Structures are given as C-alpha cells and as structure tokens.
Amino acid sequence: MSTETDVPEIRLISGVRKRTDMLFRGAMTVGALASLVILALIAGFLLFRGFQIFADFGLGFLTSSTWDSGDVNDPTTARFGIAAMLVGSVLIATIAVVVAVPFAMSAALFIEYYAPRAVRTVLTSVLDLIAAVPSVIWGIWGYSVLMPDAEGWAKTLHSWLGWFPLFDVPAPIFGRSPFIAGLLLAMMILPIVTSVAREVYGQAPRDHVDAAYALGGTRWGALRTVVIPFGRSGLVGGAMLGLGRALGETVAVFLVLNLVFDVNFKILASAGGNVASLIASRFGEASPYELKGLMAAGLVLFLVTLLVNAAATAVVKRAKVAV
Amino acid sequence: MSTAVIESVTPAPRRPWRQPRKVALETTILVVASVVFARFLEAATGLAGVLGLYVGFAVALPVLAIVSVVRKGRNATIDRFATSVLVVAFGVVCIPWISVISTVVRNGSRAFYSGYLTTDMLITGVDDPLNTGGLAHALVGSVLVVLIASFIAVPLGIVAAIYIVEVKGRFAGFVRFLTQAMSGVPSIVAGLFVYATIVIFFGGFSAWAGASALVVLMLPTVARTSEEVLKLVSDDLRAASYALGATQARTTFSVVLPTVFSGLITAAVLGVARVAGETAPLLLTTSYFVKTSTNLNEPIATMPIYIFSSLGIGTENSIARAWGGSLVLLAAVLILFLIARIASNRLSRK
Amino acid sequence: MDQPTSNEPTNVDTGEVVKPVIDAPAAPVEDRTRRRARNLEVGSAKGLEAVGVHAWFGNHHALADVSLHFPENTVTGLIGPSGCGKSTFLRLLNRMHEFIPRSAMAGEVLFEGRDIYGPGVSPTEIRRRIGMVFQKPNPFPAMNIGENVVAGPKLARLRVEDRDALVEECLVRAGLWKEVKDRLDAPAGSLSGGQQQRLCIARSLALRPDVLLLDEPCSALDPGSTLRVEETIVQLSETMTIVIVTHNMQQAARVSDYCAFFLSDGGPGRLIEADLTSNMFSNPSDERTANYVQGRFG
Numbered sequence: 001m002s003t004e005t006d007v008p009e010i011r012l013i014s015g016v017r018k019r020t021d022m023l024f025r026g027a028m029t030v031g032a033l034a035s036l037v038i039l040a041l042i043a044g045f046l047l048f049r050g051f052q053i054f055a056d057f058g059l060g061f062l063t064s065s066t067w068d069s070g071d072v073n074d075p076t077t078a079r080f081g082i083a084a085m086l087v088g089s090v091l092i093a094t095i096a097v098v099v100a101v102p103f104a105m106s107a108a109l110f111i112e113y114y115a116p117r118a119v120r121t122v123l124t125s126v127l128d129l130i131a132a133v134p135s136v137i138w139g140i141w142g143y144s145v146l147m148p149d150a151e152g153w154a155k156t157l158h159s160w161l162g163w164f165p166l167f168d169v170p171a172p173i174f175g176r177s178p179f180i181a182g183l184l185l186a187m188m189i190l191p192i193v194t195s196v197a198r199e200v201y202g203q204a205p206r207d208h209v210d211a212a213y214a215l216g217g218t219r220w221g222a223l224r225t226v227v228i229p230f231g232r233s234g235l236v237g238g239a240m241l242g243l244g245r246a247l248g249e250t251v252a253v254f255l256v257l258n259l260v261f262d263v264n265f266k267i268l269a270s271a272g273g274n275v276a277s278l279i280a281s282r283f284g285e286a287s288p289y290e291l292k293g294l295m296a297a298g299l300v301l302f303l304v305t306l307l308v309n310a311a312a313t314a315v316v317k318r319a320k321v322a323v
Numbered sequence: 324m325s326t327a328v329i330e331s332v333t334p335a336p337r338r339p340w341r342q343p344r345k346v347a348l349e350t351t352i353l354v355v356a357s358v359v360f361a362r363f364l365e366a367a368t369g370l371a372g373v374l375g376l377y378v379g380f381a382v383a384l385p386v387l388a389i390v391s392v393v394r395k396g397r398n399a400t401i402d403r404f405a406t407s408v409l410v411v412a413f414g415v416v417c418i419p420w421i422s423v424i425s426t427v428v429r430n431g432s433r434a435f436y437s438g439y440l441t442t443d444m445l446i447t448g449v450d451d452p453l454n455t456g457g458l459a460h461a462l463v464g465s466v467l468v469v470l471i472a473s474f475i476a477v478p479l480g481i482v483a484a485i486y487i488v489e490v491k492g493r494f495a496g497f498v499r500f501l502t503q504a505m506s507g508v509p510s511i512v513a514g515l516f517v518y519a520t521i522v523i524f525f526g527g528f529s530a531w532a533g534a535s536a537l538v539v540l541m542l543p544t545v546a547r548t549s550e551e552v553l554k555l556v557s558d559d560l561r562a563a564s565y566a567l568g569a570t571q572a573r574t575t576f577s578v579v580l581p582t583v584f585s586g587l588i589t590a591a592v593l594g595v596a597r598v599a600g601e602t603a604p605l606l607l608t609t610s611y612f613v614k615t616s617t618n619l620n621e622p623i624a625t626m627p628i629y630i631f632s633s634l635g636i637g638t639e640n641s642i643a644r645a646w647g648g649s650l651v652l653l654a655a656v657l658i659l660f661l662i663a664r665i666a667s668n669r670l671s672r673k
Numbered sequence: 674m675d676q677p678t679s680n681e682p683t684n685v686d687t688g689e690v691v692k693p694v695i696d697a698p699a700a701p702v703e704d705r706t707r708r709r710a711r712n713l714e715v716g717s718a719k720g721l722e723a724v725g726v727h728a729w730f731g732n733h734h735a736l737a738d739v740s741l742h743f744p745e746n747t748v749t750g751l752i753g754p755s756g757c758g759k760s761t762f763l764r765l766l767n768r769m770h771e772f773i774p775r776s777a778m779a780g781e782v783l784f785e786g787r788d789i790y791g792p793g794v795s796p797t798e799i800r801r802r803i804g805m806v807f808q809k810p811n812p813f814p815a816m817n818i819g820e821n822v823v824a825g826p827k828l829a830r831l832r833v834e835d836r837d838a839l840v841e842e843c844l845v846r847a848g849l850w851k852e853v854k855d856r857l858d859a860p861a862g863s864l865s866g867g868q869q870q871r872l873c874i875a876r877s878l879a880l881r882p883d884v885l886l887l888d889e890p891c892s893a894l895d896p897g898s899t900l901r902v903e904e905t906i907v908q909l910s911e912t913m914t915i916v917i918v919t920h921n922m923q924q925a926a927r928v929s930d931y932c933a934f935f936l937s938d939g940g941p942g943r944l945i946e947a948d949l950t951s952n953m954f955s956n957p958s959d960e961r962t963a964n965y966v967q968g969r970f971g
Contacts, residue, residue, distance in 0.1 A: 024572035028490045031482030035501040035546070038539055042508065042516045049519045106412030114409060117774065129660050130420050134600020135510075136627045137649045140634055141423045144430075144642070149374060187419040194416065207811040211873070214769060216801030216880060217828035218402035225828060229815035241507075248509025250603035251631065276511045280603055298515040302508065309507030313500070333737065336729045336777035339790040340768065398797065398830045 042302060050296030052289075053080060061296060062086065067261045067278070069290040080293040082300065084263045088178065088273020089301070092253065093246035095182025095267060100190050101239050107190075108197035109223060124198070131191035139252035142184035147256055150180045154268045169269045176258035178272040184256055185249060189242035196241060196316065200234025201227050237316030244309040248301065250276035275301045353391060353407075357383035377418065381411040424653070431650025434643045440651070443624075444613040449633055449641040458648055460615040461629035464530065467617065468609060468625055469595055471534035472541055477591045479538075480545025484590075488553040489575050499550070506543035513539040514604030522608060530619040533609035537598040545594040552586030552670070553579065586670040589663045596659040600652055602627035626652045720745045721766060721803070721884050721914060726780035727941070728761045730773060736761050737941035738780075741933055743884070748906060748915040750929030750950065752922065753965070757935040758942025759918045760808075763886050766916065767803035768796040784884075801829055803884040804877035809893050810869035812861035812876070819857035821872055825880040839879055847875035848905040867898020874905060885909065887917040891924065903928050922966055926954055934962045 017025075053061060057080060064081025071077045111123045154174040161167040204227040212222035253274045259281060260271035279294050279301075286294060361379025388407035392399050439457040447456030483502060487495045517536040522528060556579050564574040580587070610622040611632050626648055633645040721743045728736035736758035743749050751759040764770040766782055768789060781788045789799045812821045822840045826833050833839055840857065844850040849871040853864070861872060870890055877885060887906070891899040906915060906928050919925050925932055932954075933947035946959045957963045 018570050020572050021570045024570070024575070025490050025492065028482055028486045029492050029494070031479060032486030032490075032492070032498045033494065034479050035483060035498065035505050035542060038542070039501060039505060039508075041520070042512065042539070045516055045519045046512075103412050103416050106409045107416040110409045110413040114406065125664065126420075129657065132596050132600075132656055132660060133423065134602070134627060134652055134656065136600060136602040136630050137423065137427060137653055139602075140630065140645055140649055141426055143634070145422060145426050146419075190416055190419075205811070207807055207809055208813060210769065210772065210807060211811045211813070211876075212824075212828060213772060214767065214800055214805040214807075215825040215828050215876065216797045218398055218797055220402040220405035221398070221828040223405075225813060225815075225824065244507045248507070248511070250509070250511040251627075255634070276509055276603065279511050279515060280606060283607055295515060295519055298512050302512045305507050305509050305512075306504055309504060310500075312507075313503050333734070334725070334727060334779040336727070336779055338771070338777050339792075340771040340796065395795075399795075401830070 043299070046295050046299035046302060050292050050294075050299050053292050053296040057081065061293075062300070065261050065263055067282075067293075069282075069287055072287050075287075075289040078287075078289055078293075080290070080296075082275060082278070082297050084261050085259075085273040085275045085278045085297065086300065086304075087263050087265075088257075089247055089275045089304075091265065091267065092178050092182045092185060092257070092272065092274060093243050095178060096185035096189055096246040097193075097239050097243050099183060099186035100193050100242055101235070103186075104190055104193035104197050104238070104242075105228075105235060107194045108201050109227070111194075112198050112201045113219065113223060113227070124195070127191045127195045127198070131195065135188065135249060135252045138184060138188050139255040142180070142252055143255045146184055146187075147175060147180055150183055151175050154179055158268050166265065167268055168266050170266070171269075173270040174268060176256055176270050176272075177268050178257065178264075179267045181253045181257040181272060181274070182267070184252055185246045188249065188252060189245050192245060193238045193242040196238030197231065197235050200231040200238075204230040233315055233318055237312050237314075237318075240308055240312035240315060244305050244312060247308060248276060248305045250280050253277050254280050349391065353384065353387055356387050360387070374418070377414065381415070384411055427646065427649045427653050430643070430646035431648075431653075434647025434650075439647060443615040445615070449636045449644065450638040451640065453640055453643055456644075458626070458629055458644075458651065460613060460624040461626045461648065462651070463615050463617065464609070464612075464623040465599065465626040467619065468530050468533045468537065468605070468623065469599055471530065471619070472537035472598060473591060473595055475534070476538045476541035476594060477545050480542050480590065480594065481549045481587060483542075483546040484549035484553050485575060487550050489571065489579065502543045502546045505539065506547070508539060509603075510536075510540055510601050511603040511607070513537075514607035517604065518607045527620075528608060528610035528622040530609060530621075530623045533605050533623065533625065536604035536608045537601060540601060540604070541594040541598045544597045545590050548590035548593050549587055552583045552590060555586065555670070556582055583670060585666040589667040589670070592659050592663040592666065596656050596663065599656055599659065600627050602631050606631070626655075721916075722783040723762070723766065724781045724783060726762065726765055726782060727778060728758065728765055728770060729777040731775040734941040736765075737943050739935075739944045740780075741944060741947055743914050743916055744931075745914055746910060746912065747930040748910045748917060748928050749931040749933060750925035751916065751918045751933050751935060752920075752925050753935035753942070753945075754937075755920075756942070757937045759935045760888055761942070762935070763805075763888050763916060763918050766884075766886055767800050767805055769800070769805060771796075797829070801825070801880050802882055803886060804880060804882035805886045806870070806873050806877055806888065806890050808889045810866055810873055812864075812869050812872050814860070814862055817858050817860055818853050818864070818872060821861050822875050822879050824876055829880065831880075843875040843878040844872075846878050846905075846909065847871045848901055848908070849875055865898065867894045867901060870894060870898070870902055871905060874902070874909075878909075882913065884914045884916070887915065889918050889920060892920060899924070922954075922968065926950060934959070934965060936961055936965070 057064070061081055063083050064079070065084035066079040066081050067085075068077075068079045070079065111120055115123060151174040154177060157179075158167055158169060158174070162169075208226045208230070209222050212226050217225065254277040257272045257274055257277060258270045259273060259277055261273070262271065264271050264273070275297050279298055282290060282294060357380050358376075360383035361376050364379035364382070365376055385404055385407040388403045389400055392403045434453055436454045440462065441459050442455070442457035443460035444456045444458075445460070483498055486492055487499055492498075513536045516539070517532050521532045521535055525532075560578060560582065561574055564578045565571075569577070605625050605628050609625055609628065611628045612622045612624050614624075616623055630645045630648040630652065633641045633648065636642075723739055723741045726736065726739045727734070739758075739762055741749075751763065753759050761770065765778060770776055770778060778790070782790060784799065784803065787794070789796075813824055816824060819836075819840050820827075822843050823833060823836055826839075841850060841854075844853065849868060852868060853859075853872075856863075861869065864872060870893075874885075874890075891902050894902065903924065906917065909915060910928075910930075917925075917928065929950045931947065932950045934945045934953065934957075935942050936945045937943070946953065946957060946962045948958075953962065954966050957966060
C-alpha cells in the first residue's frame with residue numbers, strides 16, 4: 001500500500017520453500033493436530049453414545065438424583081440423573097482444594113524462601129516424584145491407613161461442631177464420607193498445587209523483596225508484603241488445576257467413598273457422590289441403556305473438567321508461569 | 324593522598340549474619356522442648372500414635388517459638404511465629420508422603436517370595452498362601468500395554484512439540500492450548516471414550532484398547548516436556564545449520580533432535596511414568612486376566628488392575644497381594660523417575 | 674598517612690578549613706588500629722564509617738580493604754566504572770549484602786561508633802536506621818501511594834500516631850506532595866518513573882532514618898526527573914547523611930560534598946581516592962581519578 005509521501009511498497013520476503021520442507025511442515029502440522037482430533041473424537045463419541053439419554057431425560061439428567069437401571073428388557077422403566085453425583089464431585093473437590101491450598105502455600109514458601117539451596121533442589125524433585133505416585137496406590141493407602149484415622153478425626157469434628165449443618169450426621173457412621181475422600185484428594189493434589197505455587201513465589205521480583213528488607217522488614221514481612229500478593233493469581237491458577245484433577249479422579253475416591261444417589265451436603269456422613277466413581281462402579285454390570293447413561297455422565301464430566309482446566313490455564317498463564 | 328599500592332594481607336572472609344552454632348543450639352532446644360511437650364500432651368489427651376505426637380508438636384513449636392523471642396520485640400516474635408507455622412505446615416505436607424512410601428514398603432514386602440515376580444495367578448487363587456502365585460502376568464501385560472502406548476504417544480507428542488517450536492505454524496498457540504486441555508481429561512473419560520469406540524467396534528477388551536486409552540493420557544505429558552526441551556536449543560545452532568544451506572527438515576532431524584536426544588528420552592520416560600499406574604481407563608478397556616499372556620487381542624492383566632482387583636477381593640492374603648503389587652508399581656515409577664532425571668542431567672551438562 | 678597540611682581542604686563557601694575526615698586508602702594492615710582510633714576521634718559519633726571492608730561473592734573477591742568515613746549531614750558520592758564494587762560497598766553499609774547467596778565480608782562498619790556486623794546487632798534495626806533507595810524504582814505494586822509511604826512503619830510494626838501527617842511530611846520532603854496529594858489512593862504503578870523514585874525516597878523517609886543510601890537512583894530516569902530527585906537529595910542532606918552511587922560525573926559534582934573513586938584493575942575493586950568533591954574534580958591526586966572524572970575511560 002503506497003501513500004502520498006512516497007513510502008515504497010512493502011516487499012514481503014517470500015522464498016520458495018523446497019518440496020521436502022513443505023512436506024515436513026505439512027506432516028508436522030497434521031501430526032500436531034492429532035490432539036485436536038482426539039479431543040473432538042472424545043466429545044463426539046460420548047455425545048453420540050449418550051445422545052439418547054439427553055434426548056430421553058433432557059435437563060432432568062442433570063437435576064434429578066435417581067439412578068435406576070430398571071428392567072433389563074424394558075428401557076422405559078429406567079431413570080437416570082446425576083445431580084447427586086455431580087454435586088458430590090464438586091463438594092469433594094472443593095474440600096480437597098480448601099484443605100490443600102493453605103498447606104501448599106506454606107510448603108511452597110518454605111521450600112522457596114526458608115530451605116537451604118541444596119534442600120530446595122531435592123524437594124523440587126521430590127514434589128515431581130510424589131505427583132507421579134499412581135492414584136491406585138493413594139487409594140489403597142487411603143483405604144487402609146487414612147480412613148481408620150480420619151474416622152476418628154471426623155468423630156472429634158462432629159462432637160465439637162455437630163450443631164453446624166455441614167458437620168451433622170444422620171447416623172453415627174463416619175467411614176467412606178465426602179470428608180475422607182476430600183482429605184485423600186487434598187493429599188493427592190498437594191504436589192501439583194505446591195509446585196505451581198513454588199514456581200510463582202520463586203518469580204517474585206527480587207527488587208521488591210529487597211525494598212521490603214531495606215525498610216527493616218523481617219523475612220515474614222517481605223513475604224507478606226511482596227511475595228504472597230505477587231503470587232496470588234498464580235496460586236489461584238494452581239488451585240484450579242488441582243480442582244480439575246480432583247474432579248476427574250476415579251479409583252482413589254471409589255475406594256474411600258460410599259456412593260449414595262441423594263444430594264448430600266453433610267460431609268461427615270457416610271454418603272456421597274462422584275461422577276467418575278459412578279462410571280467405574282456401574283460399568284461392569286450395566287445394561288446397554290445404562291451404558292449410554294454412563295457415556296452421558298462421562299461427557300458432562302469431560303466438559304466440566306475441560307472448563308475448569310481452561311480457566312486454570314488462563315489464570316496461570318497470566319501469572320507467567322509454565323506449568 | 325598516597326596512591327602507592329601496598330600489599331596488604333587480605334583478612335579471612337566471614338559471614339557475621341550467620342550464627343550457625345547459636346541458631347543450631349536454639350533450634351535444637353526448641354524442637355526437643357516441643358517433643359517433650361508433645362509427649363505430655365499425648366499422655367494427657369486421647370491423641371495417640373505418631374500423628375497425635377505430631378499434632379502436639381505442631382501446637383508446641385509455634386508457642387515455644389514465641390516464648391523464645393518475645394523479649395526481642397513484636398516484629399521478631401511474629402517473624403519467628405510465622406517461620407514455625409510454615410515449618411509445621413511443611414511437616415504436615417510431608418507426613419502423607421512418608422506414610423504412603425513406608426506403608427507400601429512395609430506391607431508390600433510381606434507378599435514377596437522368590438517366585439513373586441515370575442509366577443502368575445493362573446493356578447493360584449487370590450486367597451491362597453503368599454508363597455504361591457505372583458504378578459508376572461500383570462507385569463508382562465503392563466509392559467506390553469505401556470510399550471504400545473509409547474510407540475504411538477511419544478512420536479505424536481514430539482511432533483506436536485516440533486510443530487510448536489520448530490515449524491512455529493499458524494496453529495502453534497492452538498496446539499499448545501489443546502495439549503494443555505488434553506492433560507486435564509479425566510482418566511476415566513479416556514477409558515470411556517476408548518470403550519465407546521474401539522471396544523465396541525472390535526468386540527471386546529484388549530491390550531490394544533488399553534494402550535489407546537493410555538495414549539490420550541500420555542500424549543500431553545510427552546508434548547509439553549518435549550516442547551520445554553526443544554526450547555533449550557539455542558537459535559545459533561539452527562542459524563548455523565541454515566547457513567550451511569540445510570532445509571528446515573534436515574535442520575530439525577540432523578541438528579536439533581540429536582542435540583536434545585536425552586531430553587526427549589526424559590519426555591518419553593515421564594510420559595510412561597505418568598500412565599504406568601493408571602487404573603480407571605484400563606478397567607474399561609483391558610479388563611483382567613489371570614494368565615501370563617502376550618495376545619494383544621484379548622483381555623490382559625496390568626499392574627494397576629492387579630492391585631485394584633486384589634484389593635476388591637478383600638481377604639487378608641489378597642490385600643497383601645495388592646500391597647505387593649503397589650510396591651512393585653511404586654518402585655517402577657521411582658526407577659522411571661531416576662532414569663528421567665539422569666537423562667535430563669546429561670542434557671543440561673551439554 | 675596524614676593529609677599534607679599545605680593542601681588542607683577548605684569549604685568553598687565559608688573558607689573554613691575542613692577537617693581531614695576522609696581516610697586514606699590501601700594503608701598497611703598493621704596501621705589499621707591506629708587509623709581507626711584516629712578516625713573515631715575525628716569523625717562524629719553519629720556518622721557512618723567503614724573500616725577495612727572487604728566483600729566476596731563465593732570465591733570472587735569483589736571489594737578489597739575500603740576504609741571511608743561519611744560525616745554527618747553530608748552527601749558522599751561513590752563513583753567509578755561498572756564492576757568496581759561501589760554498589761557492593763553500598764549494600765554492605767546497611768547489611769543488604771548478606772542476601773546474596775554465598776556472599777561474605779570482612780572488616781567493620783561503624784554506625785554511631787558500633788559495628789553493625791557485631792554480635793547481637795539486629796539487622797532489621799540497622800536497615801530501619803540506614804535507609805536505601807534502589808536503582809530501579811520499586812514501589813510495592815499491590816499498594817497505593819499512601820500505603821507505600823507508610824509501608825516501612827507497617828513492616829516494622831511501629832505505631833504511627835498520625836498516618837496522614839506522616840504521609841504528607843514524607844512526600845513533602847521527597848518533593849512529591851504537590852503532584853500526588855489529590856490521588857493518594859491511586860496505585861503506585863500509575864506514577865511516572867521519576868515520581869515512583871521519589872515515592873521510594875518518601876517511603877524510606879517514613880522510618881526517619883539517620884542515613885540514606887542511594888544506589889544509582891537516577892539511572893532509570895529522564896533528565897527532568899533526575900533534576901527533581903537531585904534537588905530532593907540536596908534538601909535532605911540538611912538533616913541526614915547521604916551516600917549516593919552514581920555513574921554520572923555531573924551528578925556527583927552537583928549533589929555531593931565528598932567523592933570517593935573506586936576502581937578495579939581486574940582484581941577486587943578498591944578505593945583509589947576520596948576527597949572533597951571540588952578537589953576531586955579540579956585537582957585529583959591520582960592519575961586514574963583524573964582520567965575517570967575527565968571522561969577518558971569508564
């Protein structure tokens with residue numbers, strides 16, 4: 001585009017690429033878009049298989065809590081709704097995040113600003129390693145080590161705070177509750193949340209920290225005025241990443257939670273819901289029609305976690321941290 | 324003023340801000356006092372066991388920390404209090420880790436006998452004595468399924484990374500976003516997807532189906548780690564290659580990838596470690612089989628399912644077997660991690 | 674190593690003879706005790722004084738044997754090319770040096786006659802009494818202008834009787850009050866670079882320090898802002914001791930009463946010469962100083 005002042009036309013440098021290069025770039029593009037294909041296939045097939053459920057039950061699939069496979073030969077007697085499971089998933093994941101975040105924050109501050117340098121390197125690797133402990137191992141540990149102890153804590157909590165509806169129980173049974181599942185998930189997401197928090201805290205600008213010290217601040221003073229406010233959005237992103245993990249976790253929750261098809265907010269009671277565990281538990285003996293219900297539940301879970309993770313990624317990216 | 328340089332004796336460097344002996348002494352006194360206090364608390368209340376002791380310690384340390392510095396003024400007191408709270412919180416974070424590892428090692432070693440790794444459960448019932456049977460079938464199956472998954476996911480992941488870093492194509496940001504989205508796919512959804520497609524179409528559970536589900540979970544890990552690794556290659560190296568008249572394809576395959584080969588190994592190994600213990604997707608895709616089998620078209624045993632189903636039986640010996648499997652699995656993940664670390668150290672030394 | 678009497682420095686304005694308060698560099702080690710005794714006699718008890726100070730970063734010996742006295746209510750400029758150790762020296766004066774991993778030091782820094790590196794001295798107390806302003810303006814981004822000013826007392830958990838009065842006083846002294854008095858609630862990031870730097874000075878003043886250390890405070894600022902900050906420095910020097918590191922010879926000439934020239938010959942940085950600023954620029958005794966102040970290198 002030339003203007004009146006005789007600006008010469010912009011020349012785009014366009015070399016002719018070699019055929020091999022075009023081929024290379026094309027092949028890499030196709031390969032890279034595999035993830036798009038896979039994601040689209042996941043959503044597509046789950047929708048395809050579960051579509052009949054959405055057609056039959058409409059919004060009732062999300063708002064009702066009945067899960068009844070009915071007569072095998074007569075699909076019209078079946079009633080499917082995942083409200084209790086969905087609420088349960090969110091409740092447990094929320095407990096996990098609420099418990100995990102303060103500890104993740106403290107651990108991250110400790111690793112980044114208190115631990116000696118050699119220890120810091122070791123702890124960073126340990127965090128990665130613990131994050132890779134398979135969920136089935138957390139599950140077996142949660143089932144046989146954590147649950148007996150946590151039942152006792154639940155009892156204590158109930159005896160002190162039982163007047164508060166959240167900590168009330170209909171019957172004095174404290175095992176396999178959302179509280180225990182939430183605690184276990186908290187421990188499982190701690191490594192990832194801590195490592196995100198550690199990374200953001202480590203990036204707090206040195207000159208602001210120096211300014212706090214130069215004003216006669218103590219180490220805690222510098223952390224409180226500079227580092228913690230700086231890391232706030234990164235911590236939120238890390239927490240949401242943890243939330244995404246917690247929402248999608250299956251085996252560990254399955255082992256320590258009693259699935260009950262009733263919306264329940266009494267976290268100490270031995271009754272809870274979890275979409276992923278629902279799928280794992282009903283899958284084995286499901287009729288073809290119930291399988292479609294599970295596919296539909298899987299699709300809902302997929303979309304919810306996708307949404308949470310996308311939000312988390314956006315928040316973390318704003319905090320300029322590579323996760 | 325004199326400017327003559329007189330060789331003066333350089334004094335020894337010192338760090339007056341560090342008072343190691345004093346700090347160590349104070350800390351020791353603090354910790355010992357807290358433990359003693361925690362012992363009393365343990366005796367006085369119902370909080371028993373290691374955890375009870377730790378709760379007492381967690382209460383005592385901050386309190387004693389305050390007492391120890393209160394004469395130095397409010398600011399120092401708050402600083403010391405915050406420090407002790409952070410230390411205690413860090414301890415709380417570490418306790419489950421230590422507990423998981425020590426329990427797995429302690430309970431898992433009970434299931435071990437000379438033939439544990441080389442025998443399968445074909446002629447052994449899950450509740451049979453612990454000196455019979457083993458997990459050879461699960462080990463073989465896991466290796467097969469994970470290997471197949473790696474053969475698909477590792478190249479795809481590296482290609483995605485090459486696209487983002489080397490090709491820098493139009494969709495680079497989009498591809499990165501997709502990989503990130505993919506890393507958040509719940510593992511059970513991956514299993515459900517493969518069930519809805521491969522299992523239903525090909526009429527049954529198989530190693531292939533299991534591997535396909537694992538690809539979904541492995542790809543994002545490999546892609547992201549490879550991307551980080553490729554970014555380590557300096558642009559000078561690429562420029563040097565282009566200056567010799569090399570094409571981009573040749574530059575990538577003959578210059579860039581060989582440079583970061585050990586880093587790509589790290590990416591692959593981390594991907595394997597990520598999926599080696601995945602249980603939920605395999606429940607829906609490979610099912611379980613008690614015989615050592617290399618037939619990829621049939622149900623096949625894997626480590627996580629071996630643990631999960633043994634635990635589900637619920638008898639004493641089957642639970643012991645579940646712990647045994649956990650120990651093997653945990654050790655495998657640990658070894659994979661060490662390999663990844665060694666490979667990445669080799670990369671950073673270049 | 675006494676000052677030659679024939680060359681006794683005099684105050685340009687009053688004609689009074691200025692006492693030889695600046696210590697000679699690179700004196701032999703056995704002389705130090707005597708030198709120190711003399712310095713203590715000469716220097717005021719309220720001043721700040723470095724005695725045989727060295728600094729290390731790991732095994733790297735960054736600064737060697739600097740002895741320098743900063744008399745009360747004066748401005749001393751530390752000049753020298755990059756890497757000569759002047760910023761390191763400045764950070765040693767209020768115990769900021771120790772935040773650099775693997776750093777070490779030797780020698781003494783006397784403040785009111787007491788070694789600030791001595792046992793039992795609280796570093797936070799020292800940093801409160803000896804304020805510091807950094808090269809890049811670094812107001813706390815999470816706080817507004819007013820909060821930034823009182824951040825020091827808040828960090829130190831000191832009780833502030835009248836917050837508004839303190840904010841106004843500090844901003845007035847830093848020469849920023851007129852520009853920001855109507856928007857004390859605005860985020861600190863909304864100020865220009867020069868205003869941010871004066872805000873940082875105001876923030877240091879809120880703790881009423883006896884000494885203010887400035888580390889190239891104008892290197893990130895435009896000429897106009899630089900002038901405003903310089904005016905502020907000159908006004909502040911009526912009531913406090915100021916040490917300023919600067920790369921800018923004109924700035925050193927404009928604001929400082931004394932100058933100290935640092936140089937590294939590849940080894941650790943050393944103090945080459947220290948004198949009244951007027952002498953340093955008109956009649957330096959060391960050839961290297963002359964070369965530097967006349968812009969022949971560095």
